[in-house]
Amino acid sequence: MEKFAWLIPALPLIGFLFSIFFGKKVSKTVVASVASIFVLIPFILTVAIFIPFISVAEAEAIRIPLLEWINIGKLTVNYSIQLDQLSLMMMLVITGVGFLIHVYSAGYMHDDDGFHRFFAYLNLFIFFMLVLVMGSNFLMLFIGWEGVGLCSYLLIGFWYKNMDYNKAANKAFIMNRIGDLGLLLGIFLIYLRFSSFEYSRIAYEAIDIAIGDPIITTITILLFIGAIGKSAQLPLFTWLPDAMAGPTPVSALIHAATMVTAGVYLIIRTNILFTLAPFTQEIIMFVGLATALFAATIGLKQNDIKKVLAYSTVSQLGYMFFALGLGAYTAAYFHLFTHAFFKALLFLGSGSVIHAMSGEQDLRKMGGLKKALPITHATFLIGTIAIAGLPPLAGFFSKDQILASAFAHHPVLWIMGVLGALMTAFYMFRLYYLAFHGSFRGTHEQEHHLHESPKTMTFPLVILAVMSVIAGFVNVPEVLGGGHWLDNFFTPLLAGTTLILEENVHAHLSHTVEYILMGSSVLAVLAVIFYARIRYKNNGHVPAEDSEPMSFLERLLSKKYYVDELYDSIVSNPVVKGAGLLYNYIEVNFIDRIVNGVGQLVVLSSRTARFMQTGNVGFYIFAMVIGALVILAANTFLH
């Protein structure tokens, strides 16, 4: 089966070419089916490779060289595929979720002029993403990395007629390039240190390196900078919420399930280097935790349904990095895996809602959609429970594993992690109740128009909902009677790390402690959900319009819900205010300013430099002579 592995990335590429060249000439149905099938076949192929692979314990990675690519004396780089535990798991997610999103898009984008263009880009994206995860060396990773960035740029700016969307696209692109600078330098340094780009070679040689080696630390920091850009971590995360300008399936596929997790993939792929650099790991841990909490607080206050999900994505990515920083690579991947399902589900669900609402994204204009959209409602609820981390849905297991690792590291980290989880549960249920319960708050026309989405859209929702329920069972912890399947499966991948640390990477807590941790976090989450329910369902609380800030405080007071009042004034309000503060001051004023400032600096210097070009030959010659004199003087005096 492996000999057909090259087909996996090749087919989406063919699909891309087909849509680009013939997309206009054939009907939309044909475009959508071709594009979807060219993702479905790779999925089937991946499964066909995957099944024999899991049946062997600690299977060796399969490397399939395709073409010789670069050959300079001692350096040979091939186009070659590496099939191992990590790449196969990634491929399953990419092709599986990718296929569902293709199907979904067929319904969602049905009335769009750029239908064939959209599918072309989607296919191209799948191609590059597969290249990214399937390559056996850093160069292929880099090509995929740049390629997905490009597709993301194209898809964010898909509705290019809107200038704001173009700006969002540019912002994403530029921020990603900052990260890419780090990645590229990291790759160059790797080459200098190891004289190779092959993962296997690097892993082989890295085992002998002492922990804390300065070059390795530098490399890992540079790689991490690359990951920060791609995976939207502090301080380069602001592009991701803006990236929601793209069509919703894009948000689901690229900005939730796959591309943004490339940073996580990169670090797991090079886990041995990161294990050798404890300093970098500390940084990653703090950056991840900070991002998780920071984004979660901002999420509390957002009223745009996609913005909430976007900040939630940033926050969940923060969790993954938190886990990576703790050295819990499997936990990070596990969360990536489950998150891909439930976040894609939530995005697609929100797309279904937006579709039904004729493009309305403001939560304050929704409400009571439960009746009109039964399937969307049910699946969305599953997604919400999954992300909130209630057992036995997927999010519970993965989040629990991260939290357990955190506790093993330091209890304070656990508390912070739980805090983030609580906020997640709150804003997600807030979103859920605001959208699906209460009375409808939109216009009459919208209400009249409300309808359940077509089958092409609900089918992926159902599949993803099922996955969100069961995905967690790939790694049920021992304490709950599971067998840590994923941990065992990943053992060969983390062999180097294990060897270096000479102990098992995942946490060892006593069963009692684990029960207590699990129980307390679940209870806390339940409490928060209950609070959200009272606040947004029973009391029908609706966030204030932007035009009347803080007036809701007075309204609340008049309603005399003492608990609410108490909570609002002591806990909720400061948090909400703080969230607003973070958003308005730190993000808008500070981070955005820095990014924009760099751009403005370039523009300004460009303007200035332009005027050196006076058009006057006399001046040019004068400048030349000065230049020549300076050079000659330097030559004489620099000796």
Next chain:
Amino acid sequence: MENITQFTGALTINHYLFLSSVLFSIGVMGVLLRRNFIIIFMCVELMLNAVNILLAAFSRYNGNQSGQVFVFFIMVVAAAEVAVGLAILVMIFRNIRTTDINALKNLKW
């Protein structure tokens, strides 16, 4: 005649170097300070001829004839350059009726 050779023999290569550097610099200054195309052009020629003197001197000093042959090449190239330069001048003069190099500055920024 003998004495003349002796006299020139007393000049070291540094004298020639100095002479041609000065001539070259005069040429550079001329290009820098003048605005008339033709005069600038003559200054460029002066630069080339300064080089020619130096080449001939080096050639003699090193006892290597190739320097002198190079002078011939430079002269021919300079003549070609003159032809092209003057053609450009005529072309421009016909269009804008001036030989001031700074008159043409539409291409800028």
Next chain:
Amino acid sequence: MNGSTSEYLPMLIQSVFALGFVAMVLIITHLIGPSRKSAKKLENFECGVEAKGNARLPFSVKYFLTAILFVLFDVEVIFFYPWATNFKEFGMDGLLSMALFVALFLLGFLYLRKKQAFKWE
């Protein structure tokens, strides 16, 4: 001052005299000559045919073209010089090379003729 350079003393003296004379005449005429300033004085030609119009008249490109062509062909003659001084050593090869060189010139000449560069009208 040794013997060899002393022989050049007369030359130096003569040069000084020559330069001195020129300078002197220029200065003296400036000092003692009557100086009248009038419009007539500023004209290009004080006598003869009255000058009219702008001196920067469009001149006939034909003069220019001919002159340039002359310079181009003339300069190439330089290359005959090293050949001529070593005529015997180069022998037949040299002669053939020169013939090729001249033939290329002839081609250039023919091109110019064909382009009617030599036609005056």
Next chain:
Amino acid sequence: MTTLIFLSLLGFLVLFIGAFDYKKLILPTVIIGLIVAFFLNAMDWELTATSFYGMIDYNHYAVSFTGLMIVSVLLLMLVASYHFRNEGSHIADIYALMIFTLIGGLLMTSFSNLVMLFIGIEILSIALYILAGSRRLNIASNEASLKYFLMGAFASGFLLFGITLIFGVTNSFNLAEISDFVADTEELPTLFSTGVMLILIGFAFKIGAVPFHFWTPDVYQGAPTFITAFMATVVKTAGIAAFYRLFDSCFSGIDGTWFKILWIICVATILLGNITAVMQNESKRMLAWSSVSHAGYLLIPILALNELSSSAIFYYSAAYSIASITAFAVLIGLSKFQNDLPLDQYKGLAKNNPIMTTALVVSMFSLAGIPPLAGFFGKYFVFLTAMQSGLIYVVVIAIIGSLIGIYYYFKPLIYAFNNEGGSLEKIETNFAFNFVLMAGIVLSLLLGIFPDILRNLPG
């Protein structure tokens, strides 16, 4: 070596065909002639001896670069058939001058004697002065010609003075002898390093490196678009090839002053080129600044000067030439002979002109250095070369420069895909023109996917 003679004869032939007014014959002669020249050139691959009494050393390096230049000229000639479709009889002269320029370029890549270097540069430059001003009645073209000529002649003076000083010190024009002299001499006189500096200045001018770049934007903008394409590709390639050949064979052993100066020149060129291009609104001017920045990237391997340098320069030149030719071809297709080409000229191109749009996208991406196109690997190999010699700061700055570059390379694309206010009509093209566009697209992709095709050529 036969290529040189053949091309000279071809030049004459074209002149005479023009003079005798056989208009229909001109283009076929040029095309066939260039193809023959390409094969003649390829046949010299095995040639190892020097020719013309040791004046020329036609090694692999020279053959590769000559091949690249011939292909570039060939593609440009095909574009020319579209560009000059309505033009009068002096096309033959333009073609002939381009062939003479090519001869100059050939000498510049294959010289083994400084005299040949100088003559090559002058043959190339003098023909270019005329080409830049080839639209006699257009003031912008006049201005370009004047500026290029004045500054070019001026810069030649410096180059020549440098060559003379080197001759004075080493008593030779021959590269091998100079190299031996450098190797044998303990302490080189200041005169020698001054000569090297003056030559450096001359070259910096030719390739348009800061602070001798001032002519580039003005001349590129003023010259006819087609000639601009020629200058941006063939001339730049020849300049950089000669630069590397000289510095690699003669001056690699001398002390570090020139290195420090070249370091500053290189970094300044990359930054200034990219930064200034950001605010340009005229297509040719933007491409001119971009070409300044590319000159900077091309200087990096000369700075690094290790065993990877020559292949990096060659690959980069090839990638850059192909992308530039494609970009300029699109521009020529868009411009209807007018000189001013604002960027919004691209507006609405995408809808009705798929080939041109694809070509534009590919060329801009390649120039910006986005994988997997040739331009990316060009940059990549250049950076790799630099890393090999430990020039980490240069690489960082160069990467920052290319990040800025992305901004302006995307501008035409944003315009092209913007249909507000109507889209462009379908632009009428001919077969040769489309062929060039397709060739540009295919080559950019092919070189990107299989970079090894060209990499190991110069050896």
